[in-house]
Amino acid sequence: MKRNTVSVCLFMLTLLLILTGVTSVQAESSGDECLRAVVEDISPSSVGRDEEFTVGISLENCGTQIPEDITFEIISVPSDIIITEDLVAEIPVFVYKNSERQLRYHMRTTPDAIPGPHIIKMKLTYGSEDVKRTAYYEVEIIVTGEHAEPRISSVITDPKYIYAGDTVDLDLEIENFGDSIAKSVVVNLDHGFKGITSSTIGAIAPEGKQTALFKFKANNSGTFDIPVIIDYEDDYGIQKDEYYIKITVLDRKSSLNLASVKVNPVLPQTDDTVELTMRIENSGDRTINSIRVYADHPFQGLKESFIGTLDPDEDGPAVITFVADQAGEFEIPVIITYIDDFGEEQIETKVNVIIMEQNGGAGTIIIIVLLLLAVIGGLVYNNYRTKKSKDEIIKQLMEGSSSPAEDTKE
Structure with missing residues (x-):
């Protein structure tokens, strides 16, 4: 035949x-x-x-x-x-x-x-x-000739569960399901984030595998259908195949947080030297390096404090010292900066500081509020929860009593 x-x-x-x-x-x-x-x-x-x-x-x-x-x-x-x-x-x-x-x-x-x-x-x-x-x-x-057929055989991310703000390592395993060698293989990833979008992996033999490596900063939460374009050559010339992978980024605030604020003295007056201590906490699962805290206060003194490196679940103090040369209530912008694989990132927040007039006889209510804020802030930072009778505290303070209210622990 x-x-x-x-x-x-x-x-x-x-x-x-x-x-x-x-x-x-x-x-x-x-x-x-x-x-x-x-x-x-x-x-x-x-x-x-x-x-x-x-x-x-x-x-x-x-x-x-x-x-x-x-x-x-x-x-x-x-x-x-x-x-x-x-x-x-x-x-x-x-x-x-x-x-x-x-x-x-x-x-x-x-x-x-x-x-x-x-x-x-x-x-x-x-x-x-x-x-x-x-x-x-x-x-x-x-x-006569044969076709190559490079396709995505696996998708691996590190971390496995991605949160907004994470730096992600993405590995795409490319396997050749065709009968010809796939040559000059280039994988392009149109993820839309800041990071690496192209990986060259060379040649893949039939039934062979190669890994395309990517790294990006997941700065937005949501579910993303990401185009993956594979350029290669086989017996029939230059080819282009397009696939899609799905990446889910969970919503989470930055892993660096302002855990507590402490002012020393608690009730600063004009001409006092004030020590503003802000504890910065790393609530994420990766070590963060080169952490700096900048407080844009209007006084004479230091505005920046360097913390350095914080491991996961670790916190560190940023101490800002200045001379309170004017009285009033001040909302101080605070910028926390750090460096990752894609350059410098920053987080913006604010803290409030009240400076009393020297011997100015400030109102008792203001003093009470400041005392309460100081006490509550210290207790929250040390993970204690305390119940107090606000009416009893105010009554004792107004009567000039020096005996503290009785604590009740939960």
Whole structure:
């Protein structure tokens, strides 16, 4: 069955070559010169990339006269087919009127030959100086190839559960499910975050795997369908495939938090040297480096404090010292900066500080509020929860009692 199929193919190729021949002068009678070219065989019939093959051509006399001054030449060759023989064959004359002449061309496809049909064009010229006859032929060579099929086989993120503000390591495992080598593989990730969006992984053999590495800052929460574009080359040239992966970023405030604020003295007055202590807590699961706290207060003194590094669940003090040279209630902007893999990040917040006039006799209510805030702030920071009777405290303070209210623990 296979041999019959090959025979049919050779017959069709021969018929194609004969039918595509265009002769400038046709034979008008049995006494005219007539010469034709016929494809004898293409061996092997299936030609792959970087493979050798041969094409056999037979020149047959189809008239009653002996043809003279015969020239058979290949006039056009695809760039990915190499022919080792001379492209021009000259035959002075046939010996007999029924003679035949066989030509065999050894050819080879290049390693980067593009699969598909390739046309080789030929020209046959014969006849005397007075009457020249020319015919043109085409031979079709089919170059076979295989497709590569690189696809995403796994998606791994570190951390596994991503929160807004996290720096994410994303590994995409790319596996080649095709039959050809996937060459020059580049994976592009259109995630929309700040970070790495392209990874070059080279070549992937059939059934082989390679990992594309990405890193980005997940600064927004939500569920994202992220396009993944894979550029590569296979036997059929440059290819581009597009897939999608789903990434969920959970909503969470920054892992750096202002845990507590302490003012020393508790009730600062004008001309006092004030020590403002802000404890910064790392509530995340990654170590944060180069932490600085900047308090933009209007007084004379220090405005910046360097904490350095905080491990997960660790806190550290930022101490700002200044001279309270004016009285009033001040809302002080505080900027916490730190450095991660993508540069400097910052968190903005505010703290309130009240400066009393020197011997100014401030209202008792203000003093009470400040005392309560100081007490409650200290208790919250030390993880104690205390119940007090606000009415009893106010009554005792108004009466000038020095005995504290009785504590009740939950």
